Amino acid sequence: xxxxxxxxxxxxxxxxxxxxxxxxxxxxxxxxxxxxxxxxxxxxxxxxxxxxxxxxxxxxxxxxxxxxxxxxxxxxxxxxxxxxxxxxxxxxxxxxxxxxxxxxxxxxxxxxxxxxxxxxxxxxxxxxxxxxxxxxxxxxxxxxxxxxxxxxxxxxxxxxxxxxxxxxxxxxxxxxxxxxxxxxxxxxxxxxxxxxxxxxxxxxxxxxxxxxxxxxxxxxxxxxxxxxxxxxxxxxxxxxxxxxxxxxxxxxxxxxxxxxxxxxxxxxxxxxxxxxxxxxxxxxxxxxxxxxxxxxxxxxxxxxxxxxxxxxxxxxxxxxxxxxxxxxxxxxxxxxxxxxxxxxxxxxxxxxxxxxxxx
Amino acid sequence: xxxxxxxxxxxxxxxxxxxxxxxxxxxxxxxxxxxxxxxxxxxxxxxxxxxxxxxxxxxxxxxxxxxxxxxxxxxxxxxxxxxxxxxxxxxxxxxxxxxxxxxxxxxxxxxxxxxxxxxxxxxxxxxxxxxxxxxxxxxxxxxxxxxxxxxxxxxxxxxxxxxxxxxxxxxxxxxxxxxxxxxxxxxxxxxxxxxxxxxxxxxxxxxxxxxxxxxxxxxxxxxxxxxxxxxxxxxxxxxxxxxxxxxxxxxxxxxxxxxxxxxxxxxxxxxxxxxxxxxxxxxxxxxxxxxxxx
Numbered sequence: 095x096x097x098x099x100x101x102x103x104x105x106x107x108x109x110x111x112x113x114x115x116x117x118x119x120x121x122x123x124x125x126x127x128x129x130x131x132x133x134x135x136x137x138x139x140x141x142x143x144x145x146x147x148x149x150x151x152x153x154x155x156x157x158x159x160x161x162x163x164x165x166x167x168x169x170x171x172x173x174x175x176x177x178x179x180x181x182x183x184x185x186x187x188x189x190x191x192x193x194x195x196x197x198x199x200x201x202x203x204x205x206x207x208x209x210x211x212x213x214x215x216x217x218x219x220x221x222x223x224x225x226x227x228x229x230x231x232x233x234x235x236x237x238x239x240x241x242x243x244x245x246x247x248x249x250x251x252x253x254x255x256x257x258x259x260x261x262x263x264x265x266x267x268x269x270x271x272x273x274x275x276x277x278x279x280x281x282x283x284x285x286x287x288x289x290x291x292x293x294x295x296x297x298x299x300x301x302x303x304x305x306x307x308x309x310x311x312x313x314x315x316x317x318x319x320x321x322x323x324x325x326x327x328x329x330x331x332x333x334x335x336x337x338x339x340x341x342x343x344x345x346x347x348x349x350x351x352x353x354x355x356x357x358x359x360x361x362x363x364x365x366x367x368x369x370x371x372x373x374x375x376x377x378x379x380x381x382x383x384x385x386x387x388x389x390x391x392x393x394x395x396x397x398x399x400x401x402x403x404x405x406x407x408x409x410x411x412x413x414x415x416x417x418x419x420x421x422x423x424x425x426x427x428x429x430x431x432x433x434x435x436x437x438x439x440x441x442x443x444x445x446x447x448x449x450x451x452x453x
Numbered sequence: 454x455x456x457x458x459x460x461x462x463x464x465x466x467x468x469x470x471x472x473x474x475x476x477x478x479x480x481x482x483x484x485x486x487x488x489x490x491x492x493x494x495x496x497x498x499x500x501x502x503x504x505x506x507x508x509x510x511x512x513x514x515x516x517x518x519x520x521x522x523x524x525x526x527x528x529x530x531x532x533x534x535x536x537x538x539x540x541x542x543x544x545x546x547x548x549x550x551x552x553x554x555x556x557x558x559x560x561x562x563x564x565x566x567x568x569x570x571x572x573x574x575x576x577x578x579x580x581x582x583x584x585x586x587x588x589x590x591x592x593x594x595x596x597x598x599x600x601x602x603x604x605x606x607x608x609x610x611x612x613x614x615x616x617x618x619x620x621x622x623x624x625x626x627x628x629x630x631x632x633x634x635x636x637x638x639x640x641x642x643x644x645x646x647x648x649x650x651x652x653x654x655x656x657x658x659x660x661x662x663x664x665x666x667x668x669x670x671x672x673x674x675x676x677x678x679x680x681x682x683x684x685x686x687x688x689x690x691x692x693x694x695x696x697x698x699x700x701x702x703x704x705x706x707x708x709x710x711x712x713x714x715x716x717x718x719x720x721x722x723x724x725x726x727x728x729x730x731x732x733x734x735x736x737x738x739x740x741x742x743x744x745x746x747x
Contacts, residue, residue, distance in 0.1 A: 144640070144644060145643075146643060146644075165643075166643045166644045166646075167643070167644065171644065172644065173640070173641065175637040175640065175641060176637070177635050179637035179638045179640065180641075181638065181641075181642070181655075181656050182659075182660060183656075183659035183660060192642070192645050192647075192655070193644075193646055196645055196648075196651060240645075244645075252637075
């Protein structure tokens with residue numbers, strides 16, 4: 095069991111700082127996902143934890159040890175890469191055994207550990223093949239197996255599923271999750287730009303943008319209570335609906351007003367005290383708007399229906415707004431038909447338009 | 454009138470451009486092959502036939518005697534043992550120079566592209582600069598250095614010179630090749646606990662076959678064809694074949710033995726020629742992958 099603690103970490107390439115004083119604590123046995131668009135610094139962070147990048151400032155702690163100056167092999171980590179990075183001239187067995195050989199592990203033990211890892215990942219029949227004789231999914235399984243035999247305390251995944259096609263990605267995602275349940279003493283840090291992977295795998299998600307941590311929390315917190323406009327827009331597919339407007343006071347209490355749209359806000363759990371007249375952005379996820387007879391928002395028209403199978407995505411327009419609704423698969427309103435909408439008040443998010451922070 | 458429906462393979466047409474290209478290729482081929490043809494024909498003729506002057510003609514009486522003489526009897530000064538002496542000298546120089554220069558280039562290229570040593574780019578720049586300075590500039594200083602250290606005019610001296618002067622191009626070649634390998638492979642090996650030498654020998658070197666072949670071709674032809682270094686540094690007993698060939702052709706005792714000289718020349722050119730023929734495809738790839746792209 096090893097926790098990972100990143101303390102005021104700064105990584106610089108030449109004079110450009112790629113990470114600047116970033117801190118992050120990962121508990122032992124936790125599955126943490128670093129999520130963000132490309133260039134946000136998540137891979138840099140992972141490489142710094144692995145010891146593959148020199149740190150300009152700050153510390154990396156794994157367990158009770160300060161490993162900031164340790165070689166990668168001495169950090170008790172194993173790593174899986176996007177491009178699999180299997181040694182092309184070795185067969186699967188030797189690929190998996192390479193790290194153990196380097197550590198001068200006795201032959202019998204190498205054999206035993208490779209066999210055990212291969213069984214766990216169902217690649218026993220592939221042990222004598224070379225990487226170029228394997229499919230993409232098999233290669234990534236071998237790469238995970240190579241990490242597994244090392245009995246590392248911390249697993250680092252650098253976008254391991256990004257090179258696979260959609261179906262394989264789903265399969266392996268489930269297997270990685272199961273793997274973590276089997277070896278739940280292992281801490282996992284997983285980098286991805288795929289929000290579905292993040293939401294399904296993570297105990298906690300760290301959303302990053304522009305080298306900074308935007309929000310850290312459980313998948314539910316990230317999805318239902320995004321901390322700012324970026325997180326709200328980046329996580330969730332189809333994207334959250336946004337309305338710009340302002341806060342109005344009045345006899346009925348605080349309300350949100352955007353043009354002709356009006357939404358009373360009683361029951362909303364404000365983070366900070368709102369000010370009347372404050373510019374606000376209202377965010378509602380597509381599945382949190384229902385079509386009813388007598389909702390507060392009238393005068394919308396159906397513009398497009400996207401069939402997704404289990405559910406349908408319905409684009410509606412009206413009052414100079416265009417929004418997406420996610421409805422069950424049997425809901426197919428005719429194009430141009432008028433709709434009345436009711437937002438689910440327990441699942442709305444309000445952001446200060448200027449600071450883009452949740453209020 | 455009915456138009457023909459386009460269907461299936463498009464009919465090929467011979468255009469003026471195609472004819473032009475083939476004509477050019479043919480002329481170029483003749484231009485380069487003619488001297489080789491003359492050499493080969495002359496080497497197979499007795500002297501009487503050569504004096505008639507029909508240099509392009511097939512010999513009336515084919516004789517291999519000039520070849521035998523060139524190999525084992527041709528004279529350089531008073532020494533009449535043929536080019537075989539030079540041939541074996543060249544082989545003795547070639548093999549260690551080849552192995553050492555490729556090994557040095559491969560390790561340097563590997564260190565420069567993967568290990569990101571501080572100042573690696575400056576170092577590489579200096580190395581490249583070295584490749585562009587004319588060799589003649591180095592000759593005299595090197596002669597002095599070797600004379601002082603006492604290895605001047607020796608077998609070790611010529612090998613060392615070939616290794617030093619092969620280093621820039623070999624490093625460039627290997628560095629560029631290694632830059633095209635996925636860096637994640639190297640990272641994975643580091644996480645797995647590989648050190649500088651174990652990663653090089655177990656992971657990188659087994660993936661280097663194509664570039665090793667290219668480097669071998671470049672170095673074999675380069676070292677074999679070398680004249681200046683051999684003449685300057687090898688010493689009397691180790692003169693390579695090129696130097697000896699020059700001595701044979703330029704030493705005049707009575708009539709010039711054109712047929713023997715031609716045979717000796719072809720014998721000298723045989724190794725690079727064989728390398729080109731066996732590995733033409735790799736040679737082109739080496740030029741394309743190594744020296745051109747930075």
